[in-house]
Amino acid sequence: MDNKEFYFKDPFFRLGLASQFFIKNILQVFFIVLVFACFIFLMSDAPNLFYVGVLIFIFIVDFIIRYDRGRLSLDQIPQEGKINLKNYLSPKASEAIIFAYQETLILGGSFYLRLNKTLFDFQEINEAIQRMEIKPAEVFQRISEALKDDDEKNSTDDLIQKIEELLKVAVLIAIKGGSRYIMPADIFAAQKYIQDKKIIKIFNFFQINLNDLEGVIIFSRFRKHLKKEYILWQLPKFIGGFANVFFGARKRTMNRAWTARPTSFLDKFSYDLTDSAERGKLGFMVGHTKEYERMINVLSRPDKPNVIFVGEPGVGIKTIINHLAYMIIKDRISETLFDKRVVALDIGKLLSGADQTELQARINIIFKEISAAGNIILYVPEIHNLFKTSGELYLSAADLISPLLISGDFPTIGTTYPQEFRQFIKPNSSFAQAFEFIMVEEISEEDSTIFLTFSSLMLEKQYHIFISSKAVKAAVYIAKRYFHQKPLPGSAGDLLKEAVISAKRQGFKKLTADFVVETAESYVNVPIHKPTALEAEKLLNLENIIHQELINQEEAVIAVSRALREYRSGLSRKGGPIACFLFVGPTGVGKTELAKILTKINFGSEEMMIRLDMSEYQNKESLYRLIGSPKGEVIGLLTEAVLEKPYSLVLLDEFEKAHPDILNLFLQVFDDGRLTDSSGRKVDFQNTIIAATSNAHSDFIKTSLEAGKNIEEIKEEFKRKLVDCFRTELLNRFSDIIIFKTLSKEDIKKITFLQLKKICFQLKEEQSLELFFGDDVVEHLSEVGYDSVFGARPLRKAISNYLKAPLAEKILKGEIMKGDSIMIKIDAGKILFLKITL
Amino acid sequence: MKSAIFYLGNQIFLILFDFLKNWYFSSFSIWSRLVISILEKLDHYLALKITLKYFFAPLYQSFDLAGYLLGIFFRGFRVLTALILYAAIILIFVVGYLIWLLIPFFLIYKAFIQNG
Numbered sequence: 001m002d003n004k005e006f007y008f009k010d011p012f013f014r015l016g017l018a019s020q021f022f023i024k025n026i027l028q029v030f031f032i033v034l035v036f037a038c039f040i041f042l043m044s045d046a047p048n049l050f051y052v053g054v055l056i057f058i059f060i061v062d063f064i065i066r067y068d069r070g071r072l073s074l075d076q077i078p079q080e081g082k083i084n085l086k087n088y089l090s091p092k093a094s095e096a097i098i099f100a101y102q103e104t105l106i107l108g109g110s111f112y113l114r115l116n117k118t119l120f121d122f123q124e125i126n127e128a129i130q131r132m133e134i135k136p137a138e139v140f141q142r143i144s145e146a147l148k149d150d151d152e153k154n155s156t157d158d159l160i161q162k163i164e165e166l167l168k169v170a171v172l173i174a175i176k177g178g179s180r181y182i183m184p185a186d187i188f189a190a191q192k193y194i195q196d197k198k199i200i201k202i203f204n205f206f207q208i209n210l211n212d213l214e215g216v217i218i219f220s221r222f223r224k225h226l227k228k229e230y231i232l233w234q235l236p237k238f239i240g241g242f243a244n245v246f247f248g249a250r251k252r253t254m255n256r257a258w259t260a261r262p263t264s265f266l267d268k269f270s271y272d273l274t275d276s277a278e279r280g281k282l283g284f285m286v287g288h289t290k291e292y293e294r295m296i297n298v299l300s301r302p303d304k305p306n307v308i309f310v311g312e313p314g315v316g317i318k319t320i321i322n323h324l325a326y327m328i329i330k331d332r333i334s335e336t337l338f339d340k341r342v343v344a345l346d347i348g349k350l351l352s353g354a355d356q357t358e359l360q361a362r363i364n365i366i367f368k369e370i371s372a373a374g375n376i377i378l379y380v381p382e383i384h385n386l387f388k389t390s391g392e393l394y395l396s397a398a399d400l401i402s403p404l405l406i407s408g409d410f411p412t413i414g415t416t417y418p419q420e421f422r423q424f425i426k427p428n429s430s431f432a433q434a435f436e437f438i439m440v441e442e443i444s445e446e447d448s449t450i451f452l453t454f455s456s457l458m459l460e461k462q463y464h465i466f467i468s469s470k471a472v473k474a475a476v477y478i479a480k481r482y483f484h485q486k487p488l489p490g491s492a493g494d495l496l497k498e499a500v501i502s503a504k505r506q507g508f509k510k511l512t513a514d515f516v517v518e519t520a521e522s523y524v525n526v527p528i529h530k531p532t533a534l535e536a537e538k539l540l541n542l543e544n545i546i547h548q549e550l551i552n553q554e555e556a557v558i559a560v561s562r563a564l565r566e567y568r569s570g571l572s573r574k575g576g577p578i579a580c581f582l583f584v585g586p587t588g589v590g591k592t593e594l595a596k597i598l599t600k601i602n603f604g605s606e607e608m609m610i611r612l613d614m615s616e617y618q619n620k621e622s623l624y625r626l627i628g629s630p631k632g633e634v635i636g637l638l639t640e641a642v643l644e645k646p647y648s649l650v651l652l653d654e655f656e657k658a659h660p661d662i663l664n665l666f667l668q669v670f671d672d673g674r675l676t677d678s679s680g681r682k683v684d685f686q687n688t689i690i691a692a693t694s695n696a697h698s699d700f701i702k703t704s705l706e707a708g709k710n711i712e713e714i715k716e717e718f719k720r721k722l723v724d725c726f727r728t729e730l731l732n733r734f735s736d737i738i739i740f741k742t743l744s745k746e747d748i749k750k751i752t753f754l755q756l757k758k759i760c761f762q763l764k765e766e767q768s769l770e771l772f773f774g775d776d777v778v779e780h781l782s783e784v785g786y787d788s789v790f791g792a793r794p795l796r797k798a799i800s801n802y803l804k805a806p807l808a809e810k811i812l813k814g815e816i817m818k819g820d821s822i823m824i825k826i827d828a829g830k831i832l833f834l835k836i837t838l
Numbered sequence: 839m840k841s842a843i844f845y846l847g848n849q850i851f852l853i854l855f856d857f858l859k860n861w862y863f864s865s866f867s868i869w870s871r872l873v874i875s876i877l878e879k880l881d882h883y884l885a886l887k888i889t890l891k892y893f894f895a896p897l898y899q900s901f902d903l904a905g906y907l908l909g910i911f912f913r914g915f916r917v918l919t920a921l922i923l924y925a926a927i928i929l930i931f932v933v934g935y936l937i938w939l940l941i942p943f944f945l946i947y948k949a950f951i952q953n954g
Contacts, residue, residue, distance in 0.1 A: 011841070011845055012845060014841075015841060015842055015845060016842075019839065019842035022842055027849065030850065048949045049949075051945050051946075051948040051949035055942065055945040055946065055949065058941070058942075059857055062857055062861065063853070066856070071856060256889075257885060257889055257913075258889075258909070258912065259892050259895045259896075260898065260899065261899050262898075339888060372899055
């Protein structure tokens with residue numbers, strides 16, 4: 001228990017300004033005189049003066065070496081008692097405080113503002129601010145302006161108290177960051193705890209997150225330290241892995257006690273991770289500490305020291321195993337695993353070029369060598385490959401190797417994926433029982449940020465580009481939110497690397513968060529960046545944009561526009577899909593049309609729509625057609641479609657017709673935005689819009705509207721009626737239940753006009769044909785295309801029968817050629833196509 | 839003014855005091871850390887501790903008389919080499935440190951006593 005009491009006492013601050021000035025100058029003169037004296041004495045012929053000169057020389061050298069160090073070091077700080085922080089200040093930090101103190105006494109104003117001005121002269125702080133994508137010069141300017149109007153007065157005692165408060169916090173930051181002295185950057189970071197209003201105001205203006213600042217400063221310090229440690233050729237390709245993997249290398253770092261036998265045959269079909277760890281000098285791990293500890297416990301036990309890691313590709317299983325190799329070469333391992341080699345078996349190499357007999361011989365020799373060596377931890381990547389039935393040799397390998405792995409003669413580590421685990425390993429009980437299974441999930445966002453910050457060090461060195469901390473955070477956030485096909489930190493790492501390469505190619509020297517967002521947007525069809533002024537305009541005007549293609553249904557359009565605006569401003573509920581709508585109303589009134597328009601607006605193209613007719617899923621067994629069968633014979637139409645197009649609109653037509661068990665499936669989808677398919681894969685719906693359509697109780701809508709009620713008035717009663725078809729908990733999970741009205745004849749005319757305009761546009765684009773039509777055509781087609789029961793549905797058929805079909809015939813017969821202008825007219829109920837000259 | 843002169847005198851005293859403290863006390867931790875670091879790096883190859891631990895284990899898992907005898911022989915040779923090397927390194931550092939300690943005294947002697 002710490003009983004330290006920090007305080008700050010320096011008599012210098014109690015002296016008058018004139019005395020302080022006098023002392024500073026006298027000390028400087030003292031050293032100058034000393035240097036001259038040293039020089040003169042060393043040149044002197046008198047032996048006694050020469051030796052005095054040498055004495056002065058070593059004194060000066062010692063002084064120069066200690067120049068940037070405090071009197072006392074923080075790693076030797078006493079555990080209890082009163083501690084004067086003055087002794088632990090670095091000379092630069094001390095100078096900064098003295099300067100700010102003197103300036104405040106002379107000129108007045110806020111001490112903290114003046115101190116910040118001084119601290120901005122330090123490169124470490126400048127770099128930290130730049131990493132947060134803020135221009136230090138602008139912050140400096142703002143502070144200067146704030147000081148102009150600042151008439152705060154501070155006495156000596158006030159200032160000393162403020163200094164003491166600041167240093168009490170700064171010392172803790174310095175200790176946490178592994179510093180030996182309190183540096184200017186520690187003082188800068190300490191401001192987060194001081195909560196001075198003037199400083200907070202300036203930092204808020206520039207969105208300087210003080211929580212991030214401490215991390216960035218600690219990291220910048222590590223980066224400088226790392227620069228000294230690294231020789232370029234040792235630069236690893238990626239954190240957690242090694243730059244060079246030597247196949248069959250003779251050099252063996254382990255077996256220092258000569259208790260183990262060499263494994264010359266095994267070396268041909270494997271690679272030694274402990275060797276690679278020795279060369280790569282890295283293999284550190286971020287996160288996964290619980291999984292690592294569990295692995296050590298299992299491998300260290302005398303009975304069944306075998307473990308299989310189960311996790312999706314990219315969660316970091318290899319990192320855990322590489323870290324084991326690293327800890328072994330550093331001798332930071334349990335006694336049972338001390339001086340052991342981690343050897344990865346290459347099954348592909350083992351099988352290549354071997355027939356049955358040869359394979360058997362190889363396996364026998366290898367495993368004899370492993371048993372005889374006594375110091376091998378065998379690592380079998382993708383251990384499920386032993387059980388795959390593709391090819392006879394695989395079968396043989398499984399038969400031969402499995403018993404040897406189960407025997408427990410040596411520790412074994414295997415890796416597999418969740419689907420393969422369920423499919424191949426779990427059913428094989430004798431094999432499965434010999435292993436401890438450790439599930440590995442993706443690491444948290446915070447750990448990913450730390451991991452990626454270290455990765456960014458390597459990328460900076462490799463590509464000579466400055467990477468801001470905001471860029472790193474953006475990569476993690478975007479990967480977590482939008483790239484679910486690969487887990488963290490792999491997905492974020494890929495995105496960051498892509499952004500770095502793209503920025504380098506375009507000649508940028510600095511990678512910012514905006515550039516990372518741009519890079520991500522090139523892969524997805526959804527806008528990730530904050531809405532620009534133009535986009536904001538578009539979002540605010542969304543109803544009009546939708547109405548350019550959809551007639552009537554104002555309430556529906558308002559509801560969906562509202563939901564999209566909430567989503568783009570970041571205010572929508574986190575965790576579920578972008579939005580879940582239930583479109584209810586009679587047939588042919590625009591439910592699917594609105595879904596298509598939403599798809600185009602949000603995802604760029606109508607092709608980004610996944611359409612399922614739920615009337616095909618009326619029995620329980622049809623659930624497997626949606627999520628796939630457990631054994632994998634039937635793939636899930638819904639889950640596969642969303643995996644393929646994670647940014648899409650999912651349209652569930654005739655939703656009420658689906659089997660209740662299938663409806664229950666969507667409870668999880670609407671809530672968490674996730675669905676687990678039959679093979680255990682998690683399918684992410686968080687970047688989808690879900691639109692379910694239903695005709696349930698559309699008679700009620702029709703009669704209520706005809707009776708003169710409006711949508712708002714019937715909405716609540718209608719929702720109660722819907723409980724007949726859907727469970728209340730399902731209805732509650734929809735973002736909105738949107739009621740569609742029946743269409744009037746006037747609406748049909750407008751729809752007809754829109755459809756005809758689309759056809760004109762299509763013909764102009766594809767056939768260079770100009771098509772003109774008058775109101776009579778619109779009137780005629782809307783008459784034949786309208787049905788009070790089927791809404792606008794017959795219109796499409798009418799246009800096809802009366803317009804498109806005859807037009808197509810004429811084009812094929814050559815009666816209408818490319819470049820022609822055609823006027824469509826109605827004559828005695830028949831549609832005529834007349835060529836005109838413009 | 840008096841307090842300023844007193845402060846100045848105190849600072850000069852501290853500077854000289856810190857020089858002597860660093861030369862005689864801080865240097866000890868620097869020298870000792872250096873020698874320990876060198877010995878640790880060497881031990882990664884000579885493996886004195888591990889060799890002693892497995893001194894009587896058969897060489898390369900040969901559980902016959904030859905394995906045991908050769909193990910003792912080779913490991914013994916290695917232990918002896920390591921001990922001699924480590925002892926030499928420690929001796930060099932001890933001598934070096936003693937010389938280091940004596941340097942100021944030597945200079946003072948030469949400046950003020952021998953050459954008066």
